[in-house]
Amino acid sequence: MDNAETFATNQFVVVRNLLDPYLVQFLASYFRNVEGHAEARFERDWTSLNAHSDACGDAVLYATRSALEANTGMELLPTYSFVRMYRKGDTVGRHKDGKQNQVSCTICIERDTEWPLGISDGKEDYYVDLNPGDAVIYQGFALDHWRHKYKGERQVQLIVGYVQKGGKHEEHRFYGRGEPVYTPWGVKRASVLRLTKSRLAKIRNKIIKRDRSL
DSSP states (O other): OOHHHHHHHHSEEEETTOSOHHHHHHHHHHHHHHHHHOGGGOEEOSSOEEEESOHHHHHHHHHTHHHHHHHHTOOEEEEEEEEEEEOTTOOEEEEOOOGGGSEEEEEEEEOSSOOOEEEEOSSOEEEEOOOTTOEEEEOTTTSEEEEOOOOSSOEEEEEEEEEETTSTTGGGGGGGSOSOOOSOTTOOOOOHHHHHHHHHHHHHHHHHHHHHHO
């Protein structure tokens, strides 16, 4: 069977080297820098440090759509991207995704030890280990998936979600964001108060620099 037939039969398929190695290296470096210098974009939930629809994550979401269509045999519309940064002791409880993840794809970006993804078709449990660039494409709202306790130091997964064009979940396309958006979620728009404080801080810094030069 080809990948599209495997996906139709099992509701998931493993794709090795979905992303080019150079792109994987770029994303690993990018997410390290984003985590270190823009932490306000990220938050920790019951699983890990994470962020919705980061700019680079969304770029991968749109760029890989044709590859996912080829591997699933479905015509797809993007919903959102989601990056997770795991640390030692993190776990992912057994769960299903929302309907906006009719087709999910989890892509390994960085890792330092084996950490298989558990996935179940309702009859049998499978465990899939991914190297950087590898991916599992699966019906996220239909299949249970999970990870046991992480024993490494750092693993980064990029999850991209889609719905079938013309399908019953099409209303979730772009995850309520209208047409494709390339700015990340989680960045709060500046309120009048924040803009005022920012402006006052700039004026203060100019005064300090002027006084020092006198």
